Amino acid sequence: MRPELLIDTDPGIDDALAILMAHANANVAGLAIAGGNVGLAHTTRNALKLVETIGAETPVFPGCASPLVVAAPDAGFVHGADGFGDTGYFNASRLPEEEHAANAIVRLARERPGELTLVALAPLTNLALAVRLDPTLPSRVARLVVMGGAVTGRGNTHHVAAEFNIGFDPEAAHVVFSAWPAFDLVDWEACLRHTFDFDWFEATLAGGDARARFYDAISRKTRAFNRMRGRPGVVAADALAMAVALDPGIVSEAETRHVAVEMTGALTRGATVVDWEGRLGATPNARIVVAVDQGRFEALVAGALGAAR
């Protein structure tokens, strides 16, 4: 049976790969869009373009343009100023929905109680609003999978312990992590352990279909950035989270712990603080994904690009 997904996202290169994987393997109820990697106008436009490229009818719900409390720098230097590698693509002909992403999340979860897996691939701003609008939201969805955090402090932002999605809007992450009794957390450090070999990824793109050609074009700058930063391979954080959402059995190692978000630290704002030894007595809220089956992960990615593994 195909999973039923509702995706909160800020496309974004790795978001794009995750969204391709979702449409290849699941039914997608909607894309809730946030500002994050780049501004909301770009992330919305990118989502619409991707849905059109896939040939899907998935509704796109624009949501929050900025963090709840404190403005934060975007990640255009990684994803391109337009978030999709500055390829100058033509706009999709389809339009976004009128309904705000947070309202759409609340409505869809109420219409389909217990059915949807929420996949959060962006700063958690929309989801924080949604759970404040409807505090029963966690009980109305089947699962929540979050891409975010750096569980031993090896982040990817200028607040060195913070990962981008959490660091961009720590207050929103605090709201979500405090409200959700149990969620899967795919952190940045797991993503660094599950990169794709550069040559394998390029061969996969070359062997794929129209989706691969689009992805090849938009991801060129980011792949060059990965090489330039000396990454072990292509990092696709949101794709790893999507693999966990699509195929829960892909997780080969996990640790369930309480995770909180630092909001005030001068050096550590946006850090995810894991109570590894249970000293605080708080009930664990996060299943932290430590490792997945890399072969199954690569098969999901190759399939989404129309290539053989």
Ligand code: BDR
């Ligand atoms: C996360 O931040 C964004 O830049 C990516 O799209 C991903 O969601 C990785 O830290």
Ligand code: CA
């Ligand atoms: Ca993202």
